[in-house]
Amino acid sequence: MYIVLTNPKAGNGKALKVYDSIQKDPRFKRHKCRSFHTEYEGHAELLIQSIASIHYQVIKAVIVIGGDGTIHEVINGLSKHHEIPIALIPAGSGNDFSRGVGIQKQGLELFRHIMDHPDRVSIYPGLIIEHGGEGHTGKYFFNSTGAGLDGEVVHISNDPIFRAKLKKFRLDSLHYVVALVKVLKRYYPIAVEIEIDGKKVKYKRITLVTVTNHPFFGKGMKIAPNADIYSPSFSVIIIQPLAKWKILLLFLSVFLGKHTALKEVHEVTGRSITLKVKEQGVFQVDGQTLKYKECKIEKSQHPRTILIG
Ligand SMILES: Nc1ncnc2c1ncn2[C@@H]1O[C@H](COP(=O)(O)OP(=O)(O)OP(=O)(O)O)[C@@H](O)[C@H]1O
Structure with a gap:
């Protein structure tokens, strides 16, 4: 069946x-x-x-x-x-x-x-687990998870009132772009402690951190050009603070995966990642939003067969 x-x-x-x-x-x-x-x-x-x-x-x-x-x-x-x-x-x-x-x-x-x-492929989904919160429950993800600008953009773009307004003006296909412009008006970089495979770095201010299984985010943006869904590691994209005009440049170049040429953009790989934000922050997980203060991100121990063609 x-x-x-x-x-x-x-x-x-x-x-x-x-x-x-x-x-x-x-x-x-x-x-x-x-x-x-x-x-x-x-x-x-x-x-x-x-x-x-x-x-x-x-x-x-x-x-x-x-x-x-x-x-x-x-x-x-x-x-x-x-x-x-x-x-x-x-x-x-x-x-x-x-x-x-x-x-x-x-x-x-x-x-x-x-x-x-069918062609059968086997992949390891990501698993994000909250630390120190009430839930302690894990969420699996196929795409990516992250905090900072992308969390805020996803938060706005999922708002039903925002979506209804866009639909009225037939702009619903542009919801990420419009949400980005809206968020940029009042966006402040966040402080975050990032631990990748045991190596800890404290950032006083970053624009975003994204942990991703494959390159794509927000309708085909190549956020992590070197990510590979068949790799046992994640790609981690860390973007340090950028002038607002440069964020728009980043946004235009990200569709071709050329944004990593900017000196503020770093792409590294890792298998076990911990993210700790100062105050409870908005994280996006596969385009849905969750609030965490600290979370651990690992690949699932169980491979999942995907039928493709
Ligand atoms: N009957 C329903 N009415 C309203 N929302 C629903 C219903 N069924 C599912 N949903 C919600 O619809 C949301 C959007 O679904 P989905 O992400 O699959 O489509 P999409 O937004 O068009 O695509 P994408 O995420 O690839 O841009 C999901 O978060 C899901 O929870």
Whole structure:
């Protein structure tokens, strides 16, 4: 049995169109695909957790139709079932994980490929665990996590009122750019202590720190040009304070991965990273925001099979 999980809101309804096309394909019935649609934020995680807890022995794969937010919920919902393969039919507005893992095909063609002869790759998701807070719970991530400017931009760009306003002016595809401009008006660099594989550095002021599994962030920006999802290490991008005009230059060059030429931008690799901010700060984790004071980031000990095409 295959579980097909669709977020009908992803990509402004694109996921629903993709689902409509694949459920008409004869393979859908032949391979015993069972479909579920998410109904609210966070639903994918709860839904897949309860489906997997009952049917884990017969699930051949979970096929996700959606974007980065949906796939993030799904890996966390499957945190007790590392053996279940996941496939993503990208239908979000950003689709950074799809770029990072190298998915080439789309929609119905990708579905047919996954059913007939999928390429199987194995990756180690990231795991972020809070230190010293109330939760002590971990979150898995496929893309990246970070604090500073990117946390603030994601925080604003996920605000439903902000998104509704952009939609009204048909600017929703530019939500990261508009959020960046908004954040820059009042943004102050943060103090952070970063420990990478046992080496600790205290920064009085940085613009952002991002720990990433693959190069892409915020709809195809090549934030960490040398990151590789198949590597056992993360890429860590540290950006020291920049003049505001230079942040815009950074923003323009990041799509080509050329921003690392700026002297304020550093890219290093590491397997075990601890981030400690002075006051509780906004972290983005796969485009969702969480508040931490201190957190540890490592690769999951369990590989996850991804079906791609
Ligand atoms: N029925 C629903 N109504 C409203 N929100 C939903 C629903 N189902 C899921 N969501 C939420 O929609 C959010 C966005 O989904 P997703 O990230 O997959 O699409 P996207 O934003 O278009 O793509 P991307 O993240 O790749 O830019 C997720 O955080 C998820 O929790």
